[in-house]
Amino acid sequence: MQTPLLKRLWQFVREPLDGWLMLFLGLVFVLSMLVLYSASNQSFDKIDNKLVYTVLGLVVMWGAARMRPQSIMNFAPPLYALGVLLLLAVHFKGVTVNGSTRWLELGITRIQPSEIMKIALPMMVAWFFQRFELSLRWWHYLVAMALIVIPGGLVLKQPDLGTATLIMAAGFFVLYFAGLSWKVLIGGAVAFAASLPVVWNLMHDYQRKRVLTLIDPMEDPLGAGYHIIQSMIAIGSGGPFGKGWLNGTQTHLDYIPERTTDFIFAVYSEEFGLIGNVILVVLYLLIVSRGLMITARAQTLYGRLMGGTITMSFFVYAFVNMGMVAGILPVVGVPLPLVSYGGTATLTLMLGLGMLMSIGNTRR
């Protein structure tokens, strides 16, 4: 009598989850636990926490995967509206830390509304296109732009260039998959390049510094360039095969800043070398491939748009983080998906992946 019960329970749990994605995520998770153990100087505190929020994340993912995309889609307008309201609240009543106003004090805890927008913004734009699927005109794209630019602008004003770029990129991916004309896309890219000098003038000093540091970290080796130089030393000294797990000198002698969060890739890279890097990149690529495969088979427009956007965003996070640690992109606060230590980012990410699975579960 027990076997069928267990079997039914297993099926209940297993049923909404995507096998391939689970396999790849599992492998990345194993790697991430190894690195975190090393990066936290072999302490179990962070490992324990990570286990807790990973389990929480799995529950959220499972829950999202069990739902039908259409049901989730219906949350889009209220969630988006809430997000914009909170961003406005931040704008007027936010808490300022280190010169930027990103947080809202809620008495018990402090929240960062821009985090909600990472999911809410693409959902809203996708909802919008689904809603007007049959009567799309050129001005619908303009409205969609406005949906992107309003929260994007608010985040940019905080100022938080990194997050603003990421959420606006997510919105842009929706536009791209919704069929924004190639002419507009290419024209936009050209216009963006042309507007760079203007953007430069609008940038805050610390943002300009980040860009300058990227171009030549040695310019200020003990100041802004220090983090990049030290993480590049970590990566480079790791060599083809790495220094071995727990043997990274840059890591264990405190040369790598934020080594459990944004710069955890430097730790990984130092200890596991080029081989390890390639393995991780391949795993990410497999996740992205699976995501696009699901997207290609999506049944509704909303499904296609959200599937493509979630996949692309996942890629962007991974690419931007590794690119930043390897010194080819500016330092922006983007965690390495599934690897960096941090609860909120993991939950958002798992929610996104759950939504991706739910899209995959609703086949034609």
Add this chain to the structure above:
Amino acid sequence: MSRPTRFKNTQAEEGQFQLRLVVAYAIMVLLFLLLVSRFVWLQVMQHEHFSTLAQNNRISLVPILPNRGLIVDRNGVILAQNYSAYTLELTPSKMPDLDATVAELSKLVNVTPRDLKLFKKLRTESRNFEAIPLKAKLSEEEAARMAAHAWRFPGVEVKARLFRDYPFKELTSHVLGYIGRINTHDVERLEEDDQTTNYRGTTYIGKTGLEYTYETQLHGTVGFEEMETDAGGRAIRTLRRTPPINGQSLHLALDIRLQELADKLFGKRRGALVAIDPRDGGVLAFLSKPGFDPSLFIDGIDSQTWKELNENWEKPLVNRALRGLYPPGSTFKPFMAMAALETGAIGPNDIRPAPGYFTLPGSSHQFRDSKPSGNGMVNLAKAIQVSSDTFFYKLAWDMGIDRIHPVVSQFGLGSKTGIDLDGEAAGVLPSKEWKAKRFAKYRPEVGRWYPADVVSIGIGQGFNAYTPLQMANGVATLANDGAMFNPHLVQQVVDDRHGKATPINTSPVRRLAFKPAHFEYVKRGMQAVLQPGGTAARIGVNLPYTMAGKTGTAQVVQIKQGAKYNAGALAERYRDHSWFVAFAPVEAPKIALAVIVENAGFGAAAAAPIARALTDFYLTGKVPADLSGQLQTVKTETRSAAEIARAQAERAAEEQEGHDANPAP
């Protein structure tokens, strides 16, 4: 929920969408490839470069300072040593507000205005990232208090450092010199000698005296510790340790008891004394009065104290024994006698008049004798005994400078003796060439040699100018029948690790090819000086050994023709200097010395008694009754070389421990 009516349209849209997926996928793959190529560049192509950087990050070389060698006298009495004490050091680059930190620290430790002045001076002389001492030699209590408050002060450290100590202070100041903080000038010298690495972490370097001459031996070789350090600069563990080689110790020929006795005999008078062992050239005593406290210089002297010392009319900073140039007065006569005998200008038994004054042919200028009535008819030996001036005026006039200079110069007068101290003065033994050169920038008449020039040179006045060291060395050579040494303060340089001693060259550098009978004759003449009828007969009373000497009186001011020298009428500093040169025992000399007491009048009065008391002590161990209670060093028991070596090895071990033990932060 398909919509059949729009089927065709959907299919077209579908194709459009699939294309966009492919494009997106292609872009992502490309970007990942870009990332991987970046990794290849960093981890394969630039791997070596970054490995080096990581290694440099990780490992820092921490110098381990060698202990500076000790300096001991011939009996093993320590003259220079090291002791460990805590210093409070600040690194300006590591603190937000230097002045505020200094103010805060002043509440915890007693920072004197002198400390502050010194700190400010060092601050301007050093770079931002160098640790500068604010207060040296913290008390135990202060060190403990600082250790408890260390967390409040980034960039402030309490370090155990070795300090140099000269227990005899003024007594040895002109022999040992002192060490001082390495300045830019020293840095240049070290760079030239390729010694920069060996001085990493070293703060002090020998500035003058033996500390300067034997810097290389005393300093030793720096050791290194390869430390693994974290990003905060904290040492995690030692990877490799190359121990330092401690500096070698200097064993001097100097006898501190003799030195102290000489100092006490001088009392408050100014002057110099050099005693040499004629058998090997070892310097037994080397005194310049007044001395100074060398510890004032170690951490950099403040300008006020410096001004006081430097402008003091007694010139305590001038090493009179080494650099003081005095006319030798009548102590020159034995050398004149040697020249006269060697050149045949006079025979041993030739009798000449020694009247009350001497005039040159065709001149009314009177060269007066110190004895207005003169000494009648005398031979050369007698002329030395009674120090007849007129006898030697005539002798010099007869010989001319060309016959005097070649002989006297061989005794080392007018040239450096080559002692192991820096800055020795060469002095002047006049010659025609010298005068021409000396006055080259004036009219030719000024530089021309006049026959009359030689007359006053004959009695050690005129252009003559020698250091007490030269006189002592000249007398030692004379006493030695012409065997000449480079006088040296250091007898041997000892490596305390294995007791290996490197002796300083003690064979004669030269043997003067003069007739032994002539040496013998002059020495007898000098012996007679201390016998009844001699100018120093008073100190020759009750001699338990034989002693030879010569008094001298060096004029400080020229006495006008017809005027009489009246010491009472002259300000003290214009009075004559009192000279005495001597050696004993006459048959087999063990000590030769030159004493000059400034502005003390006749040689027999001031300088000779000092010489007698010293030879008494050196040859018989007798201490003058009135000084017996005041001499600290005389009590010091003498130790064997093995005992000295053992004691030093123990000491070095203790110091190393004290050196390593820094208080926990």
